[in-house]
Amino acid sequence: MYDLIIIGGGPAGITAGIYALRKKLKTLIITKDFIGQTGTTGVVENWPGEKSIGGIYLMEKFKNHLQFYNPEVKEERALFIEKNEKKFLVKTKNEKIFTRAVIVATGRKPKKLDVLGEEDFTGKGVSYCTTCDAPLFSGKKVVVFGGGNAGFEAAIELSEYAREVFLFESFSRFSADEFLQEKAKKKKVKTEKNILLKSIKGKSFVESVVYENSISKKEEEKDVEGVFVQIGSRAITECVKNLVEFDTEGDIKIDLKTNKTKTEGLFAAGDVTEVKDKQIVVAAGEGAKAALSVYSYLKK
């Protein structure tokens, strides 16, 4: 039986792991990889101490730090968690594993646009991961949906490859950092607000997008070969849905001081929780907090 199973290998899960192993808790980390959302981010500029670092390299640094403490890791998915008197049973595809405490640090996955053509063209011009797919669009015309940091970062990254980059936002303002907005302007990204996407069209690959300006009500069609969706994300909570409470966004409610969920012994940390700012450094801090709370909980 483990003291602690950490589910997730992003900044929150890894930091929780480092803290738990330093406290000598018998810890298992279950994660399909150590990539997460950070690892698919092109460049990270707001992890303190690193002016500019590739997301995948930052994850590599985190992972190397964790591995220094010889963690036990299962590279697979946690499918379901059950509480059984004072212990938890975590089910993966092939195993049932017992533990005294759990930290859920499963993070988030991208939200979909929910428009005609999106599903059909996923992987055929529609992408949710700029770092993964940007190089495939060299010399092509692409559109990014989403005017937050993620959207602008994607547009900037794409401008290194694509012939022309558009950035569309459905609301009347961009929420991205001014710093990123200026950078996008320098890279000649063409931005438009108040855009309502109607459909993604093509034969075997994306050829165009149809959209309406929500102010003028004018419908237009633009030829593009790539559609990058950056409109936010939702918490990955399937494995614990019976054990936790959710806020209106579908994020796990926690005691903000201790990272406790409503189930005793089950803690949550990082982007999967109601903590408002989905930032790498915030998630890492929450991972540390959760591990220290587990330690206090187990010592009682």
Add this chain to the structure above:
Amino acid sequence: MYDLIIIGGGPAGITAGIYALRKKLKTLIITKDFIGQTGTTGVVENWPGEKSIGGIYLMEKFKNHLQFYNPEVKEERALFIEKNEKKFLVKTKNEKIFTRAVIVATGRKPKKLDVLGEEDFTGKGVSYCTTCDAPLFSGKKVVVFGGGNAGFEAAIELSEYAREVFLFESFSRFSADEFLQEKAKKKKVKTEKNILLKSIKGKSFVESVVYENSISKKEEEKDVEGVFVQIGSRAITECVKNLVEFDTEGDIKIDLKTNKTKTEGLFAAGDVTEVKDKQIVVAAGEGAKAALSVYSYLKK
């Protein structure tokens, strides 16, 4: 008039600065230095991504990152903050500066033992900063007070210099990470629990400590030339004491989601707040949260 004044140059203040400057807020940082508690820590092993880094070097990395955004910095103390209708007035020794919002990230300072001799021998054998003073005790006998992480880290560091290192704890158990306790054992640190310090004695420098075992009630005197005090810390809150509420520990109460204090426009982040875990990565995360909350607040 500034959008934001950040008071403090530790991990919380610097991270808040990076986030605020990326958001193009007109920001001033007031801090007497960029050292803080982290900069006086010998080795940091739990900042994610750095297996082992000198505290002063980690602070250097943070500071370099901040400086990339050309921050305005005043290297002095904020003495007093007043709210005046919708703006704040921050007083330093020579200036009065106006701002729309404030983040207090002043951190903590070491607690004292409050025993006879402590004040007289401060700087004459009594020290609160191992990194600063350990080399002065080469070949000498020293005692560390405090069985938490800070105490054990101090003892380990001192064992590189001193002839003999004792670690005394007043409670019946050590709260330090098991990892550190084992490391101290390997370094031949001699630990004792249930120790009640009575006095520090000497002529011009420390010569001995007098203490009682709180179980056996036996009083003893041990010859030592150095006394390192590592029994925790208290929040530095003088400049805002009229504008915030405190918890029973004297830490600033905040809304844990937004870092708001009871005064509108005044935010707090890091070790100065009621956030339980006084950890570098937690403080940095809180700094990011506070800056993002200030940004939302100012945009309204």
